Amino acid sequence: MTFSAIPLTGIPFPRSEYERRQKKVLENVARTKLDALLVTGHSHLQYLTGYDPSTGAYFAPFPLILVPGRAPIFVVRAYDEAAVRANSCIDEIVTYIHRPDFAKQTANVLRQYGLQAKKIGLELDAWGLAPADVSALQAQLPEMKVTDATDVVRLAKAVKGQLELEVMRSAMTLTDLAIKTFQGSLREGITETEMADTLSETLNKAGGRLVMPVLAFGERAKLPHPSPAQHPIRNNQPALIECGGAKSGYSVGVCRGAVLGRHPETEALHALAEEALEAAIAAIRPGVTAGSVDAAARTVVERAGSPQALRHRTGYSTCPHWSGHRGNVSLEPGATHLLEAGMTFHMPIxxxxxxxxxxxxxxxxxxxxxGAEILSRTPRTLYRA
Known part of the structure; x- marks a missing residue:
C-alpha cells in the first residue's frame, strides 16, 4: 500500500528538517552517555517525526527508539500503522496489537540491537509513559539500566530552528486575526458558543484552524480552563479568551481579556497581570534561569499584596503545541534550566x-x-467594549 498517496497526509516540514532534529537529539544522547533513548512524550514524538500521536498513543506508548549510528525505529499499535506511515518521516516501524505487547515488542528491538543490559533513557517526566509501562519493560529486560532522559528531547525541542519560527509567526498571524474578531464581535447577548463558531469560521476561511481551550463570559470566568457553553455575556461583565491559530501542525496562542462596560475587580486583576507579565518578559535573556523569570513576575504580584493571586507557573516552552505539555521547559519557582536564544515560551498570567x-x-x-521578541501584534491591554 502507498500510504503517501492518501489525501491530506504527509509531514509538515521537509524530511531534512526532521533529520536535523534527530541528529540534535542524538548528540544529546551521546553527551549524556546513553546507549539508547525511548521517546514517548507526545509533543516530543511530533517534533521528531511529524506524527501527532495524541489520537493513537492514548492506548499505550508509541516509543521512538533512537540509537546512535542506527535509523530510528517506531514501535506503534498495528491499528495506527497506516496513520504513522502516512504522517511521519520514519521508515522502520514495528507494530503490536494488544497493550501488553508494547513492552514485548520494544524489548525485542532493544535485544536485536544488543541493548538488553545497557543504559536506556526513558522520558519519566513527560506524558505518554505510565509507571506500569516502565515496570512491564523492565520485566522484559531485567538487566536494563533505566535513567530519566526527559531533558534530552525537552531541551533540544525548546530551541526552535528557522523553519519552525517561520511557521510560528505565520500561525500567530491567524491568532491575531482570531483575537481581533473576538474583540469586534463582543456584544451584549452573544453566547460563548456563538463566539467560538464565529472565530472558527473566520480562521477556516483564512486557511488555518482554531484551537481554543478557554472562553468564558461573566461568572464563568471563575472557572479554570472553561470551554465554550451556551452562556451569553451581559453588560458590565468580563470576557476571557485563550486561543491560537494552527498551521503545519504547530499552534501558537495568547490570552486576552475584555470587559463589556465596566467591571472593577477584573479590571484591577488585568492591570496587575500586565505589570507582572511585563516584568517577566524584561527578565528574559540567554543564560538566565527559568526560575528567575518566574520570580520577576511573582515579585510584582507579591509587592501588590496579593501573593495568593498567582497560583501557577509563569510560562512554559511551546510547540508543536502551545499548551503546557508535561515534558516542556517550565518557568516556575526554582527551575534551573538556562534560557537559550531561539527558545519559545507562552507566558500566561x-x-x-x-x-x-x-x-x-x-x-x-x-x-x-x-532579550525577547513578542510574536503577537495585538496589544495585551484590556479591551473595553
Missing part, C-alpha cells in the same frame, strides 16, 4: 480575585540574543 474571578493576559515570546 491569570490572577485569582477575592470573589473567585480568574483573569489576566499572556504573551508568546521568542528568546533572542538581546
Amino acid at each position: 491569570h490572577l485569582f480575585g477575592d470573589s473567585g474571578y480568574i483573569f489576566g493576559c499572556s504573551e508568546h515570546v521568542v528568546v533572542t540574543e538581546n
Whole structure:
C-alpha cells in the first residue's frame, strides 16, 4: 500500500528538517552517555517525526527508539500503522496489537540491537509513559539500566530552528486575526458558543484552524480552563479568551481579556497581570534561569499584596503545541534550566480575585540574543467594549 498517496497526509516540514532534529537529539544522547533513548512524550514524538500521536498513543506508548549510528525505529499499535506511515518521516516501524505487547515488542528491538543490559533513557517526566509501562519493560529486560532522559528531547525541542519560527509567526498571524474578531464581535447577548463558531469560521476561511481551550463570559470566568457553553455575556461583565491559530501542525496562542462596560475587580486583576507579565518578559535573556523569570513576575504580584493571586507557573516552552505539555521547559519557582536564544515560551498570567474571578493576559515570546521578541501584534491591554 502507498500510504503517501492518501489525501491530506504527509509531514509538515521537509524530511531534512526532521533529520536535523534527530541528529540534535542524538548528540544529546551521546553527551549524556546513553546507549539508547525511548521517546514517548507526545509533543516530543511530533517534533521528531511529524506524527501527532495524541489520537493513537492514548492506548499505550508509541516509543521512538533512537540509537546512535542506527535509523530510528517506531514501535506503534498495528491499528495506527497506516496513520504513522502516512504522517511521519520514519521508515522502520514495528507494530503490536494488544497493550501488553508494547513492552514485548520494544524489548525485542532493544535485544536485536544488543541493548538488553545497557543504559536506556526513558522520558519519566513527560506524558505518554505510565509507571506500569516502565515496570512491564523492565520485566522484559531485567538487566536494563533505566535513567530519566526527559531533558534530552525537552531541551533540544525548546530551541526552535528557522523553519519552525517561520511557521510560528505565520500561525500567530491567524491568532491575531482570531483575537481581533473576538474583540469586534463582543456584544451584549452573544453566547460563548456563538463566539467560538464565529472565530472558527473566520480562521477556516483564512486557511488555518482554531484551537481554543478557554472562553468564558461573566461568572464563568471563575472557572479554570472553561470551554465554550451556551452562556451569553451581559453588560458590565468580563470576557476571557485563550486561543491560537494552527498551521503545519504547530499552534501558537495568547490570552486576552475584555470587559463589556465596566467591571472593577477584573479590571484591577488585568492591570496587575500586565505589570507582572511585563516584568517577566524584561527578565528574559540567554543564560538566565527559568526560575528567575518566574520570580520577576511573582515579585510584582507579591509587592501588590496579593501573593495568593498567582497560583501557577509563569510560562512554559511551546510547540508543536502551545499548551503546557508535561515534558516542556517550565518557568516556575526554582527551575534551573538556562534560557537559550531561539527558545519559545507562552507566558500566561491569570490572577485569582477575592470573589473567585480568574483573569489576566499572556504573551508568546521568542528568546533572542538581546532579550525577547513578542510574536503577537495585538496589544495585551484590556479591551473595553
